[in-house]
Amino acid sequence: MKKILLSLAVVASITLSAFAQTNETVNADLPEITFKSTEIDYGVISQNSEGTRNFEFTNTGKVPLLLTNVAASCGCTVVEWAKEPIKPGEKGSLTVKYNTAIVGPFNKSIRVFSNAKSSPVFLIIKGDIKPLQDSTSQSQQ
Numbered sequence: 286m287k288k289i290l291l292s293l294a295v296v297a298s299i300t301l302s303a304f305a306q307t308n309e310t311v312n313a314d315l316p317e318i319t320f321k322s323t324e325i326d327y328g329v330i331s332q333n334s335e336g337t338r339n340f341e342f343t344n345t346g347k348v349p350l351l352l353t354n355v356a357a358s359c360g361c362t363v364v365e366w367a368k369e370p371i372k373p374g375e376k377g378s379l380t381v382k383y384n385t386a387i388v389g390p391f392n393k394s395i396r397v398f399s400n401a402k403s404s405p406v407f408l409i410i411k412g413d414i415k416p417l418q419d420s421t422s423q424s425q426q
Contacts, residue, residue: 327412
């Protein structure tokens with residue numbers, strides 16, 4: 286009985302170690318997405334001002350990178366990205382537009398899904414939207 290259990294343990298450990306080595310080989314061939322910055326701070330901006338910003342990245346892997354999906358944490362943030370594969374060494378960007386009609390501080394996340402080793406990647410946009418001054422209230426003072 287001990288011999289059978291020992292034999293099973295040896296077979297299981299050999300199988301698991303062979304599987305682990307296969308995964309490392311596959312991962313070496315995956316692309317890698319490297320962002321110039323993973324956070325954009327809009328700072329304090331006026332209501333209805335320009336809300337578009339860009340996240341730049343590079344495919345630092347050895348095979349083409351494909352962005353499969355990009356998901357913002359809320360409907361107040363819209364993201365556009367290229368659907369074509371990005372070749373090794375090439376740069377790409379995500380265009381993010383935040384709805385600056387919404388007054389107050391914001392901190393939103395964007396998840397970038399791809400065929401890269403590190404997927405998803407989390408990006409952050411943050412800032413503070415100040416309301417426009419009402420010109421009629423200023424003239425009454």
